[in-house]
Amino acid sequence: MSRMSAASHESVERGKSLYFLTWRWHFYAGLFVVPFILILAVTGIVMMFDGEIEQARYSDILQVTPQHHQVAVSQQLAAVQSAYPHGIVTEFIPAQAVDVANKFSVRMADGSDRFITVNPYSGEVLGSIDRTQSWYQxxxxxxxTLLIGDAGDYLLEIAASLGILLLVTGLYLWWPRDNASRSGFLKIRFGSGSRIVMRDMHANLGGVLSIVLLFFLISGLSWTGFWGKTFVQTWNSFPTYYTYGEKPQSKPMTHASLNHGTEKELPWNLELTPMPESTHPVMEEQPMAAGAPSMAGGQPEEAHDHSKMGMGEVHAMGHGALNIDTIMAKAKQMGFGYYRVFFPTGATGVYTVTANTMAGDIHDPRDDQTMHFDQYSGEVLMGVTWQDYTLFAKAMAAGVSLHQGDLSPLNKWLNVVFCLSFILIAVTGGVMWWIRRPAGKGKLSVPPRFEQAGIWKVGLVTLILIGVAFPLAGLSIISVLLLDWLLFSRVARLRYMLS
Incomplete structure (x- = not known):
């Protein structure tokens, strides 16, 4: 064999080895990632239509007839308190349309949260919606979290991280290198059999939408409990200082404490930032009988012995607290359009007025605004707007809108198309494997491995880079390599199944 033909043969063998190595890791990553892609795509579609779903399910207590005048929000609040005397009002969410009811979030005595709907024109309480029973929730x-807490969050983070590996290896397999790969590039060969059709749909759709999939994976990872909170959110949270007033001496709650369940209602970059505190006015204490009403922030106060009161009962305490009408007037003066209001918690709690893309309040992230008001004086204790965000936090706020389909109806429907496409990519990958597998032999039909030192170095470097960038994916890859070395390659039955 001549030197040229030997070099050519070596190049072909090297390319073949690299192809099968890439395919092997694409297969392994797909085994884990595909079920999660299906779950995330389906639930993502449901979440994008939460408003329409809620309106259809509860139209009898959400639909109202528009009138010329609305009653004061404080009167609506009083009606809610009268209807639910043992509940604690935590949040006010005004309607975004003139024919829809306002909502107050109320924490019940059993710890559950319910939306209480109110006709803004009459002040009548229309009904309640269990927040935990909503399709969105x-x-x-x-x-x-897959409904299993931190364990589910970590599993989803691993899946999204390995999704990066799936994407990188998929792009390599899709990109044309020879006549065989060029024959199915950017076209579907309908006359070449079902497996080829599945392959062309899977590869071309995945390749064309690779940037879109990468965006969803990275923006989704930014919300995760380990990579997002440890490596991204901590670096890009708003500094712990207060635009107005002094930093509280006690250890305050963080902004994340205002969220209800898994719903994200505060800006992502503020979640780890401590809340400011109201300063209780110095005044002579007047004796109060247990149960005597005190409109502190529009909330009832029972007694001053905090040690005998539950968390909910301490909500919004303090003499002389301002009511919600005053706070809303101040918010409008500061340029708020649409916004939601969180009520003070305890004697040092604050009114929080926010309009942000994370909660879906607004569509343009540049209008993000969160303000905290002293519940007694109405003074602004802390204010954060788009201009205060770090560069990454601005990118995250914009990414949230795109990810959730909030920017426009076009954004929403494109996201639906993308989700359906991801489902199709996952399903065609599974069908392609099902057709390829040897039926009845109990084998996974893993792509073969061709050992070649140089190729393994390339693969190892790729895996290390992904592992360093996404630690949970790195741990998963190391675990698989160890299992392959310690168990799969040494047990004949497992070696046969994985062949």
């Missing part, structure tokens, strides 16, 4: 819980 269910879909969001699955989307965020």
């Amino acid at each position: 269910l879909a969001n819980g699955i989307h965020a």
